[in-house]
Amino acid sequence: MDFSIPSELDMFVDSVRQFREKELMPLEHQFLLDGKFSSEQRTELEERARRQGFWALDVPEEYGGQGMGTLATCLVAEELYKHPAMFDFGGSPEPVLYEGTEQQKQKYLYPVIEEGKRSCYAFTEPGTGSDFARITTTAVSKGDEWVINGTKIFISEADRADFCILFASTDPAAGGRGITCFLVDKDTPGFELSRPIPTMGDNWEPHELSFRDCVVPDSARLGEVGGGWSLASEQLTHGRLRIAAYQLGIAQRCIDLATDWAKQRVTWGKPIATRQAVQFMLADSVVELDAARMLVYRAAWMADEGRPIRNEAFMAKLYATEMAQRVTDRCLQIFGGLGYSRELPIQSFYRQVRVWRIGHGTAEIHRWMIARNLLGLSSRD
Known part of the structure; x- marks a missing residue:
């Protein structure tokens, strides 16, 4: 497997970074105080993103989208989730809508892509x-x-x-x-x-x-009467991988903040970056982040190759969400009381990541499913 990122995709992700820094970061302080963006703010940000070409990224070209694929959308999600607002670009329908009849596509699928319906x-x-x-x-x-x-x-x-x-x-x-x-x-x-x-x-x-x-x-x-399970399984697999990608951005931003702070914060005459306890927390965090990144990128690459990724999505989401919980906790600890305050996004990330170990299947469900697949057990076992 080749996990190298194509240069053109690197360039695109860099343009997403510029959007985040220009459009989202100036709003971060107020977001941390309010705890949310209003619906109007989100709509306006989505429209700004659309004018800059960030729209319908993962939609196949035959449906009028950019057809960028799963790895690309994971990289974009990773970059955007370095901001605590959980902001996503618009124009991307839920995967099940592609399974609709032509009439349903006209009523639901295309309006999401073309008009921003939700x-x-x-x-x-x-x-x-x-x-x-x-x-x-x-x-x-x-x-x-x-x-x-x-x-x-x-x-x-x-x-x-x-x-x-x-x-x-x-x-x-x-x-x-x-x-x-x-x-x-x-x-x-x-x-x-x-x-x-x-x-x-x-x-x-x-x-x-x-x-x-x-x-x-x-x-x-x-779909067919009684066919909801197959549709839901596809939907959940797609969602689990995106959730895993979110954690990469969250963890990276926290590590960046904590690393810079460790170099600045002085105790007993030395930066806390010289303290082994702090060094170990940062080292463990970057190792776990890279391991999670490889799980996410591998699953995304497989999806782009047309291979099934249900089990890979279980593993990526399980590890990435638990990784993000540990990393945000360590980074908050490095900041001490300042990390607990709304002056910094770490406390927001810390609270947000907790839900991802529950949503789209709990960590315990994921472990159960991974074990079942490993052991070849049926749903009745």
Whole structure:
């Protein structure tokens, strides 16, 4: 395997760095005080990015995008997440939308790419996360319509979304094999954002969604009846790798800050960079970051080669998220009380990375799946 980054991609990532430094960094201090960007700020930043050519990066060229591939999008995510706002470029649809009919693509896929429409996707419920067989939100067939009832929770971007990618049970007796995917417009009667859910992390306020006798036409069904699991698996694999890439940027920024501080901060007449305890914390951090980077880059390279990466995405996300938790903790410790303050982004990163060990499957689920794949066990074992 050749992990070298093409020179043209290096140049593109450098232009992303310039965007981050020019457009995002001047807003960092206020972001740290407020703990978020407003929806209007994000929209304006996305439009500025679009004018500079940062739009629909991973969208295949036949759909009007730049077709940059998985490795490129991971490198871009790594660079952008050196800022604590968790900012992403727009115009990139969720992968499941490519599986729609031509009518669905016209209504949902192309508007995301061309107009900046947004989606949220809803798996998690109050009583289940990774266990698809326990989904209790139902979609009951009534002629050429479906009646949806249930509750979803911890749904990101729901307040900014134009439509929801919803997974519901159409055959409760079939468990995970009875899950079907639907595209539900936000203004559909019976679909409601019940409440925001305050969290410990900056800029992440997920929502609870309620569906009460929410009627959608059969044309809103994405894929086959009972085919939701295969769509969800693809969606989750894509998301896990991106989450892993986020951690690389977070860890790198924290290490850079802590390294500079260690050279400046003097105790008992010497910079703390001369203290072995600090040196070991920095050394462990850069080694773990490089190991995580190789896992992410390898999985991204494999994806660009058209190879399956489900297990590789499990490993990359598991290691990268736990790495970022350790690195942010060490770097905050190097700064001492200053690291705990909102004067610096480390405390924000420290709180943010905690959710990634939970979202898109917990670290424990990932270990279980990796072990199952290693041992050749089925889901019944």
